[in-house]
Amino acid sequence: MVEAVLQSNPEYQKALADQEIEARAQRAIRKRRLAVRGWQIGIFVAIFGLWELGADTGWIDPFFYASPSAVIERLVDWAQNGTTEGSLWFNLWVTMEEALIGFVIGSITGVIVGIALGRNPMLSDILSVYIKAFNSIPRVVLAPIFIMILGLGLASKVALAFIMVFFVVFANAFQGVREADRDLIANAKILGASDWQVTRSVIVPSAMSWIFASLHISFGFAIIGAIVGEFVGARFGIGQLISIAKGTFDSAGMFAAIILVMVITLFAEWIMTLIENRLAKWRPQQSIDVQ
Amino acid sequence: MQADKGGVPAIELVDVTRRFVSPTGKNLTALRDFDMSVAQGEFAAVVGPTGCGKSTTLNLVTGLARPTSGEVRLMGAPVSGIDPRVGFVFQKDALFPWKNVIDNVMAGPLFRGKSTAEAERLAKDWLTRVGLSKFLHHYPHQLSGGMRKRVSLAQTFVNEPEILLMDEPFSALDVQTRTVMHEELLNLWSERQASVVFVTHDLEEAVALADKVYVLTAGPATVKSVYKIDLPRPRVVSEIRYDPAFVKYCRTIWDDLREEVETSYRRANEAA
Ligand SMILES: Nc1ncnc2c1ncn2[C@@H]1O[C@H](COP(=O)(O)OP(=O)(O)O)[C@@H](O)[C@H]1O
Ligand SMILES: [Mg+2]
Numbered sequence: 001m002v003e004a005v006l007q008s009n010p011e012y013q014k015a016l017a018d019q020e021i022e023a024r025a026q027r028a029i030r031k032r033r034l035a036v037r038g039w040q041i042g043i044f045v046a047i048f049g050l051w052e053l054g055a056d057t058g059w060i061d062p063f064f065y066a067s068p069s070a071v072i073e074r075l076v077d078w079a080q081n082g083t084t085e086g087s088l089w090f091n092l093w094v095t096m097e098e099a100l101i102g103f104v105i106g107s108i109t110g111v112i113v114g115i116a117l118g119r120n121p122m123l124s125d126i127l128s129v130y131i132k133a134f135n136s137i138p139r140v141v142l143a144p145i146f147i148m149i150l151g152l153g154l155a156s157k158v159a160l161a162f163i164m165v166f167f168v169v170f171a172n173a174f175q176g177v178r179e180a181d182r183d184l185i186a187n188a189k190i191l192g193a194s195d196w197q198v199t200r201s202v203i204v205p206s207a208m209s210w211i212f213a214s215l216h217i218s219f220g221f222a223i224i225g226a227i228v229g230e231f232v233g234a235r236f237g238i239g240q241l242i243s244i245a246k247g248t249f250d251s252a253g254m255f256a257a258i259i260l261v262m263v264i265t266l267f268a269e270w271i272m273t274l275i276e277n278r279l280a281k282w283r284p285q286q287s288i289d290v291q
Numbered sequence: 292m293q294a295d296k297g298g299v300p301a302i303e304l305v306d307v308t309r310r311f312v313s314p315t316g317k318n319l320t321a322l323r324d325f326d327m328s329v330a331q332g333e334f335a336a337v338v339g340p341t342g343c344g345k346s347t348t349l350n351l352v353t354g355l356a357r358p359t360s361g362e363v364r365l366m367g368a369p370v371s372g373i374d375p376r377v378g379f380v381f382q383k384d385a386l387f388p389w390k391n392v393i394d395n396v397m398a399g400p401l402f403r404g405k406s407t408a409e410a411e412r413l414a415k416d417w418l419t420r421v422g423l424s425k426f427l428h429h430y431p432h433q434l435s436g437g438m439r440k441r442v443s444l445a446q447t448f449v450n451e452p453e454i455l456l457m458d459e460p461f462s463a464l465d466v467q468t469r470t471v472m473h474e475e476l477l478n479l480w481s482e483r484q485a486s487v488v489f490v491t492h493d494l495e496e497a498v499a500l501a502d503k504v505y506v507l508t509a510g511p512a513t514v515k516s517v518y519k520i521d522l523p524r525p526r527v528v529s530e531i532r533y534d535p536a537f538v539k540y541c542r543t544i545w546d547d548l549r550e551e552v553e554t555s556y557r558r559a560n561e562a563a
Contacts, residue, residue, distance in 0.1 A: 187385035192402035205389045282389040282430045
């Protein structure tokens with residue numbers, strides 16, 4: 001059996017030096033990474049190439065579907081000459097500001113309320129029915145109400161972004177507290193921790209991976225909140241640009257705005273991953289299995 | 292070895308009963324009419340079949356749980372809440388996975404209001420004693436089971452507990468590592484002469500380490516019998532198992548324990 005393996009795999013007949021093994025592993029890792037990148041770029045080129053080709057040859061109607069070149073042209077035009085609603089950067093900033101404020105306040109409140117209720121079973125039993133009821137409201141239907149109460153400006157969009165973020169973060173923080181290891185809590189108590197010390201040094205760190213999972217998706221939710229708010233009523237912002245583009249049948253403008261939102265959200269996601277990796281250095285890393 | 296300082300027992304359980312009532316109202320008695328007394332500086336081991344109520348007993352001593360009736364006393368005074376004189380070593384190591392080795396050991400002193408510098412000094416001292424001075428900045432997942440257990444011991448001992456409770460602390464270790472840990476534990480203990488309750492399902496471990504072995508009945512647990520182990524100290528755990536006196540103790544106590552294990556086994560099979 002062993003011999004058969006050796007014969008079919010002559011490379012493994014000789015014992016390899018550590019250096020050799022490591023060099024091979026490095027090469028394998030690099031090769032795999034290159035392959036992944038290659039495919040990613042290939043798929044990107046294929047999709048946009050087909051889109052452009054389709055629009056140029058008339059397979060798809062550029063009036064509805066625009067084309068990559070038209071979208072890029074529009075982005076360049078917006079960046080250089082501004083939009084109908086003032087400079088592109090100003091509009092971008094308006095949306096970012098709404099989303100960021102909503103995200104920050106929403107996630108901080110979500111974490112605090114989640115941990116407080118998670119640590120207090122009586123309070124969470126009492127409030128759970130209200131939380132469930134409120135949570136069952138599709139958040140976007142609140143947009144008209146917020147705009148009616150808070151006006152067309154910043155506050156209504158922040159409120160909507162806040163509501164979108166709060167429930168996701170709250171639910172995760174709450175679950176994270178509930179999942180905290182009972183032995184760890186007991187250990188901390190016996191080592192001398194007060195209730196507050198238990199919360200700070202056991203509950204919060206163990207809930208952290210849950211909280212981060214929710215922060216990843218919830219920045220996207222904050223953007224949704226801001227943009228939906230802008231659709232329903234606003235003077236500036238990316239949502240307003242999309243809304244105007246829709247009114248003038250400007251498909252290139254719509255796609256351009258969508259791409260802007262995508263870029264912003266991906267950028268935020270990337271920052272979040274950086275922060276998380278820094279905080280979670282204690283977690284076991286997956287070791288790589290090299291064939 | 293029973294240095295009976297002052298005469299007051301370090302740990303006393305008097306006529307203790309502990310019931311668990313499930314949310315549906317079903318009653319489970321884990322301990323019944325339980326009496327136990329551990330003198331100051333004494334090393335007591337508790338053996339009994341799995342699920343009989345050993346962990347429950349320890350939880351009552353820590354103050355994490357209250358007896359349904361009866362009284363638990365530490366140094367003569369009834370337990371009310373978690374007592375700072377108690378140290379506890381868990382079965383599966385309860386190290387904080389997000390803290391590195393030194394921070395894990397510093398946790399206790401810091402919780403108790405020591406300065407960072409003082410906590411660090413104490414932690415380093417204890418980590419040196421358990422042979423981990425080169426691993427201060429490793430995280431628990433980077434250590435072997437035996438090393439994690441050493442960190443747990445340092446984490447507990449750094450608080451200098453007068454009362455040391457251990458719940459099957461070495462059951463997850465391989466046999467060689469376990470013997471090494473036994474030696475280390477006895478060394479640490481002989482320096483400080485804490486009063487120990489060591490729970491295990493391994494009878495040889497109990498006899499090798501303890502001054503006194505409690506045999507519990509299959510649940511609800513009550514003390515079936517108590518054996519005094521008159522083997523000379525200091526003991527060399529790796530060699531004691533060849534001592535005829537040791538073998539005799541094991542055989543006698545096993546005859547006693549076996550009935551309970553069989554009862555517990557039979558019940559588990561009936562339930563299944
Ligand atoms: N918190 C609890 N709630 C309900 N039942 C429990 C609880 N803790 C322990 N028990 C029950 O009490 C009995 C004794 O458990 P335990 O003390 O953990 O046994 P041992 O440590 O001897 O294996 C078991 O039947 C167990 O199911
Ligand atoms: Mg147990």
